[in-house]
Amino acid sequence: MSSRLALTNAYSYVLEGATGFQAGAFQYDAVADRWDWSDDVYEIHGFTRGEIVPTTKLVLAHKHPDDRAPFEAVLRNALTGGSPVVSHHRIVDAHGATRYIMMVAEGTYSTSGDVIGLSGYFIDLTAVREHETRAVADEAVARSAEHRGIIEQAKGWLMATRGVDAEAAFTILSEISQSSNTKLFAVAEALIHHVEAESVPAAGRNSRPVASTTGSR
Template identity: 40%
Template sequence: MSNQWDWDDEVYRIHGLEPGSVVPTTDYVLACKHPEDRERVQAILQQATKDAQPFSAAYRLLAADGTERKVLLICDAGVCGGEGDVTSIEGYYIDLTEDFRHESAELAQQAVAESAQHRATIDRAVGGLMVAYGLDADQAFELLRWWSQNKNIKLRELAQGLVDAASQGQTSHDEIRRSLDCLLHDVSSHRATDEGTPAHD
């Protein structure tokens, strides 16, 4: 598979670059990652070049303009050649950084206001995205709103679809359940230890 990436103008902007100013390669993409996230993202990309399976990765990006951004890379699937080798991977970036969310804050607030009666459903959908992607509440809502805008579907309908799918077990599998079991065990054990420790003056 080629080491070269094909970016649109928006992806160049996310990386703090003028469109066409560099030829993006896998090495360049990894060099832009935050040092604490680089190894994890590299492993995800390497796996995708082997099995062509869809993936998502939230990580910190060190842009050329000196800005640290929180981005989400989502790849739908890889494209395989005649011999089964992965020839390309197709996907897109979502910028979750605070400064770029300001420009859409008014629209997001309007969407929430219009969907006040559906807030519980939206909150449940946001909570699911927080767990799945490792995002905070604002970032998860921005992701939900991004899909709503780009797929031209009402926010409340999109949230309801996610909640329905989750309640039917469509978003769950053994690995997720095991991870959540371990997390619940760790959190509850830590809480029980804290509550069982007597206070001292």
């Protein structure tokens, strides 16, 4: 597979069926240290075309401090071998906002076959990441509410059967949790399952048989 085809496939894979992000193309001339950005890349970095002149120094200045060195390493590798590369990193745009970026790029070549630059795309995944983060947070809140409900059920059962108040019931559950090295929710859930399992045969024993409506009179 050619590097151009590999890059095209990588970019197509990212775009396939995906929404909610911004992507723009770039060309980098390593000989002149000149970056050519599409309007989308300017916007991703918080600029408009003509406001600044993209250089490697500016590109690196907008990388998140923790991601700058890894990005430089990816850049060096791409310029050394020319093979397609992918970089996931953060940038800090002109307005001070942190954005989550994926760069896919490959080398461009001179007529003699030397790598003289890069061609690729910057893809802003911030909106996608924030959506996923919100989904995870919503799930955590829902799970927390469910856990609280189970714990309250277990406390209620202890209060009814042990004749203790809510604080004492919670203390009992906490002591079992600590002594067994088990999460409080798991202790409460196991107790509720045990109570429910015990209640089924009890109900069966207390129920009266249904009289038959068939047979001789």
